[in-house]
Every structure is written in structure tokens, then in C-alpha cells.
Amino acid sequence: MKGLKKKIDQIKPKFEKGGKFEKLHSVFDGFYTFLFTPNETSRSGVHIHDSNDSKRTMIIVVLALLPCCLFGMWNVGYQHFLATGETGKNFLELFFYGFFAVLPQILTAYIVGLGIEFVVAQMRGHEIQEGFLVSGILIPMICPVDTPCWMLAVAVAFAVIFAKEVFGGTGYNFLNVALVTRAFLFFSYPSKMSGDGVFVSLGNQPAVDGFSGATPLGELASMAPGDQMTNVLGDPLSFTDIFFGLYPGSWGETSTFCILIGALILLFTGMANWRIMLSGIVGAFLMALVANNWMSDLYPATALDPLTQLCLGGFMFAIVFMATDPVTACRTTAGKYIYGFLIGVVTMIIRCYNAGYPEGAMLAVLLLNCFAPLIDHCVVSLNIRKRMKRAEIPNS
């Protein structure tokens, strides 16, 4: 590696101020720090530092997303071959079908998102920040597999510019960038974001008779009392199918099992907050229990038992990977409990009582993103009040 380092150091001056490629300084710097950890030493304050940095943090989150991502790819293939009726395919064929189906989306998200980050970093004269490493993989995972790449590109550009960069970049945004992308797609191109034609990749092949590409939550919204949720072929879905994620949906978020593996990685390494996850799940469970208890034929989604509610759709994915985004979540400990709990409750309210939106997790997290500063403000105000009270006693 010494040789490589030497070579890079040789061309480094060209990218610095006054150099030939001055305009590419941030890009160069981004790649340089990616390859070699900067050996900058401390100038003020503490002389030693913890080894964990922002790059490591983001990489761990990406690692935690991998089980969902890999399973999602396989599931895209599985649903495809189920829908087209081709049997006898092996594991790798399923996986690679899915892999090549979602690869363009992943590339689009990264190229557009990172491209904007690079330009903005150069404009501001900043280092490239790693936040989009996570957003870039999250975004395709929460979109239907048939989302056209141009739509994705428009949505990513909108989200990165208007939800993040205008506020100052990573660390200053108040809305989760991946969810803003999803919301942009959802409201701008509703026909491509819901219904039964977008969640299963048919790849221009005819589907078998009786095929239905609706997601279970989509079916549920228009279901008559007593009906069962079915898979793409119309066979009933068991709880095991639901837990492991063998149903159509936004491709990265169907498997509760893989999400739980991701959650374990995040919690074990200390990268995400368990309070948000726990209170979110408790909130969703309680709200689903309430809805289920006072079940109504008017609202078919209330017929589901709370456990199935939790495992279906994007809720688990949202509470594990979106709600715990430290920048947009509550920052105080007490606030985190309230924030997580309300995300759970609001998700279930939208899901059960608003047939227009089969899944409420996205809107719930975005709504609570908006309220997080208010919740924190209240928590911090209590601390201030306590301090003020303490100061008053000796004077009175």
C-alpha cells in the first residue's frame, strides 16, 4: 500500500488550491480519505480519540442492511418465478434475477445522490460526508422493484437537495432523506407506487392465471370480511411466510426476520438506539391491539392480529432503520421513548383507519421527524425548569 499512497501523494497537489484540478478537490479528498484514514493528530483538547468515526458508523449501518438487501434480491427472483410459473429454478438463479432487477435502482440512487453530495461539498469547500452511503442503499430498498430509474433519479435529487443540502448537509436535515425520496415518489407518481402491478417484477413475461401482484397490506385495504391474505398465486399466506418475508412488497423491507438480524447488529455495535425501537414496537402493538379489539367491517385492516400487523409491510424496517436515524430522531433519552411510541401508534392509525394509504410507516416517521424537535424542546425545558427552581430556593 505504500506505493499506492506515494502515487496518490504525488498527484495530491494538483487537487489542492491553485492546482490544475482544484475544482475536484472534494471528490479527490473523498476518495483519498476512503482509501487512507487521515493521519491528522489532535491539536486541542483530548490527545487520544475513540477509533469510531463517521465512516465506520455508516459502514456498520450498511452492514446491518445487508441481510435485508440480500434477502430482498432473492425474494424479487422468487416472486418473479412464482408469478411467471417457471419452476425448478435454483437459489442462485432466483438471487441473480433479483440482483439484476434492483441493481439499476441502487446505481441510480448512488450516482445521483453522491453526485449531488460531491458538487455541494465542492461548492462549500467541505469534506464529502458519508450520510448518503446509507441513504443510497435504503432508498431502492423501500421502493417497488419496478420503479423506473428516471423517477428514482428525480426523487433522489429532490430529497438530497431540498431535504438535506439546503439545511446544511448531513447532520442538519430534519427529515429522513430516504423517506422524503419515498414520499416524493408516492405523491408524484401514485400509479407507479401502489396497486398490484409494481411490486412483482415480471420482466415482460406473462403471469400465470390467478396472479395478483398486490402486497398483503394492499389486499387488506380492499378486503371483504372473512377473506384471507394471499400470495401472488392466491394461496393463503401463513404467519411464517409473513415473518420471513415471502410476499411482494417494497423489495428490501418484507422480511421481519432479516430486519431483526439488522436490528441486532445495530444494537450490539451501539449504532442505533434501542429505546426508539422498543417504544415503537410497543406503540404499534398496543395501537394494533386496540384496533383489533374494536374491529370494524368498515376498516378491514383492523381485522389483523397485532403480531401480523407488526410483521407486515414496512413498519419494522421503518422503526429499525428509519426512526433510529440519529439526525432526524429525538436526541434526548426521554424524547426517544415518546418519539418511538408515537411512530408506532401513528403507523397503525394510518394503516387501520385510512384506506387511502395501505402503509403508514413512511408518513408516521416523517410526521414524527417534524415533531422531534418539539418533543426535545419540552424535555429540555423540564430540565431548565428544574435548574431555575433550584436557583430560586436560596433566595426566597
Place this chain on the structure above:
Amino acid sequence: MSKSIQIKKGLNIPIAGAADSRTTIDDSTRLFAVCPDDFPGYTWKAAVKPGDKVEIGSTLLFAKEADIISLSSPVSGTVKEIKRGERRKIEYISVEFSENQSLDNQLKNFKGLDLIKKSGLFAMMRQRPFDIVPASEVMPRDIFVTAFDSAPLAPVLTQSIDRNLLEEGLKVLKGFTKGSVYLSVAEGDSLSSNVAETVVFNNLHPAGNVGVQIANIKPVNKGETVWTLSIKTAERIGRLFTQNTLSFETIVAITGPDAKNPHLVKTRDGASLATLLKGEIKETEEKVRVISGNVLTGIKENVQTGFLRFPYRQITLIDEGDHADEFMGWASMNPKKFSVKRSFPAFLAGLSKPFNFDARIKGGHRAMILSGEYDKVFPFDIYPEYLLKAIYAKDIEKMEKLGIYEVAPEDFALPEFVDTSKNELQKAVREGLDYLRKETL
């Protein structure tokens, strides 16, 4: 019956090179210095010229705002140099040690608090708020005396203390406050006092930070002032008042991964590092960073021209590390990398075995991203992230409301160590405190 307080939030950083209890006597150091930067809160003016003869306790510098408050010479000898930096600011005044050591006669003309101020011991105390040398007219609500240092590799402070003199010193201090004198002791130490209220703390850093002790005993509110000092200063006050002598002798721990054989040395305040560290630094290819103090709050010094800085009783030697080219460090599985998060494999072998830290910040500067990181090592009823944001925004009202009067930069040392975004928190807090003091005076 002493009170006992358990600090739960904190971190003892496992750094290699703890000093063993062997104590050698440093009789080769001939140069001692006082650095006015170590005594914030006053503008210091030189009271001597190079070549002047001085005794122990002679005034080297006095405060422009209250000229009785002095920084005094730790030894008898001749003033060697008044080193000035930018804008003629005094960096240090050094004194060449002479064989005959005696006390400055002038001190006999002073009594009570004036004696403490003139002898240089007053400047060794601090006040909260602001963490500066106490204002001369304000009488403190309480006085907090710390008997232990919980910082990484810090020596045991009670070892070389004469307990009778300490008790005398506490008695003297009791006369300066209508409130109480509190003595904070580490768990397992038998030290106690009849004059002061003894409070026992568990030895989890930052329990030894006086700010943490105050916050857990009786927090400082707006408009209140408390004095803080270490038992060494209290013992010196006791000696001055009962024996009419002044001694700036102290025991210093030479520590850190690059210390050849970490041990204790008996020397005096302000000793020159060139002689103090002779033969103590491991010969490595790496550049060695010499820290006067501990790795969290200490001052980077040049081994040839530096001195033992106040209030530290410790030198730490670590690798500078600026030549390490780490290929894709963010993907590293190196078991020698310490992190409080379990994102590096080091936790598998346990995080209590000593690590060889170097001075690299190990990442790039970012905005505050992760939440709750600071809180885990910050045992105050304060929201550190919000206080820092108020400081960055220079919002005085918010700073006051969020508890800035209770903290000192050192209290933000552990948050700065664990910070994923690698921000300079202690510097920010110091600037915030200075700004607040300037604006509210």
C-alpha cells in the same frame, strides 16, 4: 459518617503505561518555570527581571486586576528568562535553582487570606462558575477539596500527603466560607476529616473532576460561586499557616505507552521536562508526543523546552502517530483499536486490557450526528448536546439555562474522546465560558 456517591456514567480509558509505586528523587532538574496560561481569569504582569534573585514564594507575576494575587516562584534561585510570545504575552518565567532554598521573608508581612493570595496558593484554587482563579472579593458559598484524580493513568494523590497539615489547611479554608468545606475521597481511601464533610466517590472517570463532585453534592446556581482545589494545595495552606513554610515539592507520575519504565518522581512544580524526562522516553521510530498532564486535558509540550504544567502531577508519553498510513481504516478489523462502541473487534478480547493510543483523531470532522454519545460519559443533570449548541450559537440566555455555570472544559473531555464527529468540545466550552464572562461582567 461520610456520604457515598456512585457515579454511573463515565469511562476509565484503558491506556498502557500506568506508573508503578517506585518513587525516585529528581535532583538533576535545575530549571523551574511558571506559565501564566495555567492560571486563567487574570491578566498577569511580570514582577521580576532576568537576573533577579528570588526565594520560594517570591512573586514572579502579579494580577493586573488585584496585585496581591501572585504567581510565585517554586524554588529559590535566579530568574533566568521571561519568555514572551505573540503580542509580548508572557509564556513562562523560568528560575534557575540555587543550592540554598529558603522562604521569601516578605510573606511574614501578610496574614489570613492575604497570605494565601501573596504566597501563590490562591492562584492554585479555581472557582465555579468559569473554572478560573477565584475573583478576589467574592466569598465562596462552599469550598470543594478533591483528594483524587480519576483521569487516565493519574497518580494517587493521597500518598504523599501529611494528613495533619491537610486537616490544618481545611480548618483555614473553613474560615473563608459560611457554607461547608467538602472533601471528596476515592472509594477505598481512608482519608477523612473532622472539619470538612467527607464524600466518597467511586473511581470511575470523571468522578475525580471537581465539577462532577459539585454537581452531585450541591450544584452551582447562577449567582453563586464556589472554590475548588486539590488536597495538595490544601496541605500547602496548612503548612504555610502552622509551620510558616512553603513547599512546592510534588510527586509526579511519568506514564503512558512510550514511557520506558513508568514510575513516580519526586520533584517541584514547574520542573523542566528536559531533565525530568531524561532517559524516560522509549526509543522508537515514531515521534513521541509529550503531554504535561493526562491524555484528556493535558498540554502538549516540547520535551526540550517544556515544563511540568499546573495543576498536573503527571506526564504522559504517547506516539504522535502522524506517519501511520492506514489503508481503509474504516474497514479495519485490527484488534488493537479501542472503541466504546462494539464496532471494532477489540471488544472480543475485553476492553479493560491496556491499549497503546496515539494522537491521531482517527476520522474526519463532522456535524453532530449520533445522539446520546456524550450523555453516556457525562454524569451531570445537563443536556451536553444542547449546551454545546447554545455555546456555538453564542446564546447567553440558553447557556445559563442549560447549566453552563456548572461545567468546565475538562468535563467535556470524555465526550470529546468518544465523539464520532471528532469535534473540539473542550475548546468550544472554554470559548463559551470566556464569552459569557466577558459579556456578563
